[in-house]
Amino acid sequence: MSPRRIIAAAIVSVSALGLLIQVSTHAQTRPATQVPDITGSWERYGFVPGGRGGAQRDPTIPPPATQPVLKAEYLKEWQAKTQAAREAAAKGQPIATDNAHCIPEGMPGMMGAQFPIEILQSRGQVTIIEEAFTQVRRILMDRPQQSVDDIEPGFYGHSVGRWEGDTLVVDTIGIKENVRFQNAPHSNQVRIRERIHLVSPTILWDEITIEDPVTLEKPWQVTYAYRKMPDYTLLEYICEDNREYADEKGLQKIRVNPGK
Amino acid sequence: MPFPRAVTAVAIAGAVLLSLTTSAMAHHSFAVYDHTRTLTLRGTVTKFQWTNPHAFLELDVKQADGSVKHYSVELTSINMMQRVGWRSNMIKAGDQVTAVIAPILTGEPVGLGLEVTFPDGTKKELPVPAAASFKRTTDTQ
Numbered sequence: 102m103s104p105r106r107i108i109a110a111a112i113v114s115v116s117a118l119g120l121l122i123q124v125s126t127h128a129q130t131r132p133a134t135q136v137p138d139i140t141g142s143w144e145r146y147g148f149v150p151g152g153r154g155g156a157q158r159d160p161t162i163p164p165p166a167t168q169p170v171l172k173a174e175y176l177k178e179w180q181a182k183t184q185a186a187r188e189a190a191a192k193g194q195p196i197a198t199d200n201a202h203c204i205p206e207g208m209p210g211m212m213g214a215q216f217p218i219e220i221l222q223s224r225g226q227v228t229i230i231e232e233a234f235t236q237v238r239r240i241l242m243d244r245p246q247q248s249v250d251d252i253e254p255g256f257y258g259h260s261v262g263r264w265e266g267d268t269l270v271v272d273t274i275g276i277k278e279n280v281r282f283q284n285a286p287h288s289n290q291v292r293i294r295e296r297i298h299l300v301s302p303t304i305l306w307d308e309i310t311i312e313d314p315v316t317l318e319k320p321w322q323v324t325y326a327y328r329k330m331p332d333y334t335l336l337e338y339i340c341e342d343n344r345e346y347a348d349e350k351g352l353q354k355i356r357v358n359p360g361k
Numbered sequence: 362m363p364f365p366r367a368v369t370a371v372a373i374a375g376a377v378l379l380s381l382t383t384s385a386m387a388h389h390s391f392a393v394y395d396h397t398r399t400l401t402l403r404g405t406v407t408k409f410q411w412t413n414p415h416a417f418l419e420l421d422v423k424q425a426d427g428s429v430k431h432y433s434v435e436l437t438s439i440n441m442m443q444r445v446g447w448r449s450n451m452i453k454a455g456d457q458v459t460a461v462i463a464p465i466l467t468g469e470p471v472g473l474g475l476e477v478t479f480p481d482g483t484k485k486e487l488p489v490p491a492a493a494s495f496k497r498t499t500d501t502q
Binding site: 189190191193194195198200201203215216232233336338339340341342343344345353354355357 | 387388389390392393394395410412413414415417433435438440441443465466469470471
């Protein structure tokens, strides 16, 4: 090889190396897929009894929630309880719910966001706060899920998540058995899968699938939609003086004039 | 003038149905309150309790015979109230206010507050879920 060719080859190699370094540095600072920014306050959106349909053709409004398809041995009890609650309310004597005792919904009920929610994205964790009852759930990112036997059951369970493109995919297990979603029973085998993603710059969906090989015949799907609240800061919520109580029949009553 | 029984039954059924379809977005049931009539109370505030899960307005209401009857008026969550502009300093003990309430079905001196008129004459509604399901009437106390 002539000296001129050696110099030319050296220049090409150095340039290629420089380009490679530049490309790899660029790849480190900018991941191939940008994780969407969903940090901020959100309010429940598109709540239409029965979901979209008829005049409601807005594609940002989620499809109607399905009812749990419970196995026969659980279905009867659930139907009886649902019917009893409906009849008691119609008589003006509602059955006291967990909420009446200031017990929070837990998962997945808190994602129903009766009050606004706040999502916080930080390193290794996505945190979701629901204003009512100051509920907090932590989604641990890019970690394997544990065995249900290693988790102490709780209201929010153990959640792990990862970004699949623009979708936050979350897996939750370890929900306490007395934490009921729409009064439906579940076992310690219950698993909640979520796909959280933007459907427009200001509308977020949480597509929830509940699986339970013990109580459910098939997965139960519920989708909640939220609208961005750009100027809203979550308020505090403390159950400071609850005058509601359950009487001996379990009906919701109110303490009258406890301290005028 | 008494309403025909069928009309009343339909009205009650409608109110109950409406409250059931919208109750999915309420933490605490308001089914204990009468959806068919309201009561307008004029009284003196003994306490404006700014707490969750619900706020309360405690009122002494002078009766026709000169005696005083005490009412507890349940309001909504203070979070919902704040979102529509209510503040804890809007009412204080000693204020003369008027409250439109849906009375409790048990007959106790308790009601769900739907609207309050402040001493300066301004009115403010409470953000009661499905507020339209409570039929307004003109009974006063």
